[in-house]
Amino acid sequence: MKRVIFLGFLFIHITCFAQWEQVGSNFGYTGGARVGDIVFHPVTNEPYIAYPQSGYRIDKFDGTDWIQTGVNLGFSYSNAGVSLTFDPSSNEPYVAFNNNIFNEFKTNRFDGSNWIETGTFTLANFISEIDVAFNPSTNEPYLAFPLESGTFDELVVVKFSNGNWVDVGSALATFQYTGRPSIAFNPNTNEPYVAYTWGANFVAVKKFDGVNWVSTGPITGTPGELSNVSLAFNPSTNEPYIAFVDRANNENKYVIQKFDGANWTQVGSNPGSSFGTGTINLDFNPMTSEPHIAYPDDVLGSYIVQKFDGSNWTQVGNGVAGSFIGSECKIDFNPITNEPYVNYFDSGLNSLIVQKFNDNSLGLDSSISLLDQTVLYPNPSNGQIILNFKNTFEEIDIKVFDLSGKLIHSQNNKNAVNELKVNLNLSENIYFIEITSGKQKVVKKLIISY
Numbered sequence: 001m002k003r004v005i006f007l008g009f010l011f012i013h014i015t016c017f018a019q020w021e022q023v024g025s026n027f028g029y030t031g032g033a034r035v036g037d038i039v040f041h042p043v044t045n046e047p048y049i050a051y052p053q054s055g056y057r058i059d060k061f062d063g064t065d066w067i068q069t070g071v072n073l074g075f076s077y078s079n080a081g082v083s084l085t086f087d088p089s090s091n092e093p094y095v096a097f098n099n100n101i102f103n104e105f106k107t108n109r110f111d112g113s114n115w116i117e118t119g120t121f122t123l124a125n126f127i128s129e130i131d132v133a134f135n136p137s138t139n140e141p142y143l144a145f146p147l148e149s150g151t152f153d154e155l156v157v158v159k160f161s162n163g164n165w166v167d168v169g170s171a172l173a174t175f176q177y178t179g180r181p182s183i184a185f186n187p188n189t190n191e192p193y194v195a196y197t198w199g200a201n202f203v204a205v206k207k208f209d210g211v212n213w214v215s216t217g218p219i220t221g222t223p224g225e226l227s228n229v230s231l232a233f234n235p236s237t238n239e240p241y242i243a244f245v246d247r248a249n250n251e252n253k254y255v256i257q258k259f260d261g262a263n264w265t266q267v268g269s270n271p272g273s274s275f276g277t278g279t280i281n282l283d284f285n286p287m288t289s290e291p292h293i294a295y296p297d298d299v300l301g302s303y304i305v306q307k308f309d310g311s312n313w314t315q316v317g318n319g320v321a322g323s324f325i326g327s328e329c330k331i332d333f334n335p336i337t338n339e340p341y342v343n344y345f346d347s348g349l350n351s352l353i354v355q356k357f358n359d360n361s362l363g364l365d366s367s368i369s370l371l372d373q374t375v376l377y378p379n380p381s382n383g384q385i386i387l388n389f390k391n392t393f394e395e396i397d398i399k400v401f402d403l404s405g406k407l408i409h410s411q412n413n414k415n416a417v418n419e420l421k422v423n424l425n426l427s428e429n430i431y432f433i434e435i436t437s438g439k440q441k442v443v444k445k446l447i448i449s450y
Helices: none
Strands: 002-007 010-015 020-022 038-040 047-052 056-061 066-068 082-086 093-099 104-110 115-122 131-134 141-149 152-161 164-167 173-175 182-185 192-198 202-208 213-215 226-233 240-246 252-259 264-266 281-284 291-297 302-308 313-315 325-333 340-346 351-357 375-377 384-393 396-401 407-413 417-423 429-437 440-448
Touching: 038 082, 038 325, 038 340, 047 082, 047 093, 047 340, 047 351, 056 093, 082 131, 093 131, 093 141, 104 141, 115 152, 131 182, 141 182, 141 192, 152 192, 182 226, 192 226, 192 240, 202 226, 202 240, 226 281, 240 281, 252 291, 281 325, 291 325, 291 340, 302 340, 384 396, 384 429, 396 417, 407 417
Parallel strands: none
Antiparallel strands: 002 010, 020 351, 038 047, 047 056, 056 066, 082 093, 093 104, 104 115, 131 141, 141 152, 152 164, 152 173, 182 192, 192 202, 202 213, 226 240, 240 252, 252 264, 281 291, 291 302, 302 313, 325 340, 340 351, 375 384, 384 417, 396 407, 396 429, 429 440
């Protein structure tokens, strides 16, 4: 398709071929059909993925291929639940996983060289799925997980505060376990919300008001046929959205609803159906705030991504093809390019695969900024660098981060410049320079070598 892009004072016609393309190599895999999280580093914008392999393994994409961060975590038969995010205070990768042989979960952070254990929580009952999120105001990690105890289980939320794991209110529910809970924070109130299913009979979303977990209201679905809930907040309206599977009439109907403050309402018509036991994952394009869902379609034999344009659900591309699809996939967005990335299991290849959709219409195609054309030199450098801009900027913010995401240098220039000299006293290593002017931002890799 043809697009017109405004670049500085020039109009450039670019032909874009919208398609899904693989990111790096396949992952060797020993975790059955389980798929871990895919998330992006908040500074370097590199995608990270957590998945079962002789315990749990966390890889990142360095621009060429996937490389492991540290060593495997857990034990060779620990493949039930893993959740990955980033600590907002340090920008370090933070992972929660269960060691089911010991009835415990562990949390670890990566300091750039090693995984450092941050907590262990041992329980009498077997722990299965787990989800982790950070409170944006206190930077405390919260975990949501079920405690399995026979026919009925308890859904529990804990947080790490002052060196200990403590309960957040009482148990949300006593229920029949049917899938991983989903936890997220309201970006306006910083209240934690948790979504879960109860014995396939109903979907529930509760929020913690500081004292108790309170229901947000009834959610429509077919009793006895519900599973696999995913929760996310619209970044523009701060409304919670949920997506779940309704297996009425032996089909997987993927249902998406939002909460307007009083009621849960349907978001468009049910977007497609398939046969089998597929899951669904929900996320938002950070540029357009359009909700996107990813799910397996057994009939089409591919993983499908759809987006809601305000009126209808429309498919993104022709489907993320696999030689034989599994039951799980995850979606996240590159915060710079706004491209959706999908992580899925290809059971024909017995591999995890990551693909991205390179259609520029999903985000920044109409705003290739002049800041993106910044030239950093010399690189490698001894610490004295020059940033050459293709335009004059009134104000420039510079931040330098090390490989762990730690901020080690910052400066602000309020004079109109088209070139800026920066002197850095750094040891030999790789660093990332974040350059910001107004709403434009670019990240450059810098190599220090003497």
